[in-house]
Amino acid sequence: MWVLLKLMRKGIKRPKIKCNRLILQVALFFLAFGNHGYGFSQSKVDHYVSISFSRVRPLSMGGAFTAAEGGIETIHFNPAALRLFGFQPGIQFAVFINPVAPAALYHDYTRSNSGCLSSDQWWNVIRLLFKGVVISSSRFDLGVVWYEELLDRYQHLNSxxxxxxxxxxxxxMGTGFIHIKLADQVALGGTITQYSVLVGDKVDRSLGASYGIFLKPNPRMNVGVVFIDLPQKSPSSRIVLERFEDETVNVGISYKLFRSNLLTLDIRNISEENKTAVREVHIGLEQRLWRHLAVRGGFFKKKWSPDRFYSLGIGLVNLNLFRSFARQFDYPQFLCNYGMVVRWNKVDNKGKEYWHMVSLLLSL
Incomplete structure (x- = not known):
């Protein structure tokens, strides 16, 4: 170690690494891992979440995201943890574009309708293009995120x-949110969410809410607390992978060992004993290796169950580096995110369920 330090002080250059090739290799590794599952089980179930899903980063970190700062993905875990433009003066606007959803919907429509779309179908294609809008000032953020996929869909449609x-x-679900920055160390947040869930042969639309607080005891540590209130007709709409229960308090802590990494720990439901998830521990890790690459991992175990959940993920292409300094977000915004969650059964030592998640979001 001392030899390396002396060499660095003398100005000896490190060997150059072809980052683009390395990023591609890492991405292909994760995709191959997710596609084949290393042959652990021929009876495994695969789910592919890829239409309109901003929660890839949190779930790649085991869902331990109550005390993690970031972009619009944070509002679904703790709206008080949102941090886009920080304390920059003036009013800032951010529009998030999802090119995947309209392209996929257009393809499915043209395949089933011989290339002819009705006016309603064209409207569906156009409205899926806009993922969210945020208005930000030095003291508050106000915005909407539309058409966020619920994982219930994949439980009912395995194919x-x-x-x-x-x-x-x-x-x-569609979510309206507000984030209030009381000080450098304290923020509050709240959401109102409309959940659209198929109940019987009709889509039920009900409202839910969440309220959070975010604290920064020191520059390296964050603490988050969030209360989740889900609709009465669909109280289990956030239980799959996220493990959120209705009318429960959830807490989290995050810590930065270095500037480029983040360790997170969440405890689901510390308030209600009669729920499925009670004091359930989730842990996560994110490490930025280069400017355009982040790797993630996480773990949690269901209480009173042999199932364990392991997660992996990557983020590619930091869009902040293509924006002017005045328009940069406080945290890296990766263009493409891939994550995989494996439900591993401890009894027979096999992977039973594989969740593959992809998001592609642009910001204007």
């Missing part, structure tokens, strides 16, 4: 493949 839009409008 869905990548970019399959079948029954998409039957399982999604």
């Amino acid at each position: 869905l493949l990548f970019f399959d839009t079948n029954r998409f409008f039957d399982y999604h």
Whole structure:
């Protein structure tokens, strides 16, 4: 170690690494891992979440995201943890574009209708292009995120493949949120969410809410607390992978060992004893290796169950580096995110369920 330090001080250059090739190799590794599952089980179930899903980063970190700062993905875990433009003066606007959803929907429509789309179908294609809008000032953020997929859809339709839009409008949520920065160390946040869930042969649309607080005791540590209130007709709409229960308090802590990494720990439901998830521990890790590459991992175990959940993920192409300094977000915004969650059964030592998640979001 001392030899390396002396060499660095003398100005000896490190060998150059072809980052683009390395990023491609890492991406292909994760995709191959997710596609084949290393041959652990021939009876495994695969789910492909790829239409309109901003929660890839949190779920790649085991769902331990209550105390993690970031972009619009944070509002579904703790709206008080949102941090786009920080304390920059003036009013800022951000529009998030999802090119995948309209392209996939258009493809499915043209395949089933011989290339002819009705006016309603064209409207569905156009409205899926806009993922969200945020208005930000030095003290508050106000915005909306539309058409966020619910994982219930994949529990009911096991045969869905990548970019399959079948029954998409039957399982999604739209969220309005506010984030208030009281000080550098304290923030509050709240959301109102409309859940659209297929109940019987009709889509039920009900409201839910969440309220959070975010604290920064020191520059390296964050603490988050969030209360989740889900609709009465669909109280289990956030239980799959996210493990959120209705009317429960959830807490989290995050810590940065270095500037480029983040360790997170969440405890689901510390308030209600009669729920499925009670004091359930989730842990996560994110490490930025280069400017355009981040790797993630996580773990949690269901209480009173042999099932364990392991997660892996990557983020590619930091869009901040293509924006002017005044328009850069406080945290890296990766263009493409891939994550995989494996439900591993401890009894027979096999992977039973594989969740593959992809998101592609642009910001204007």
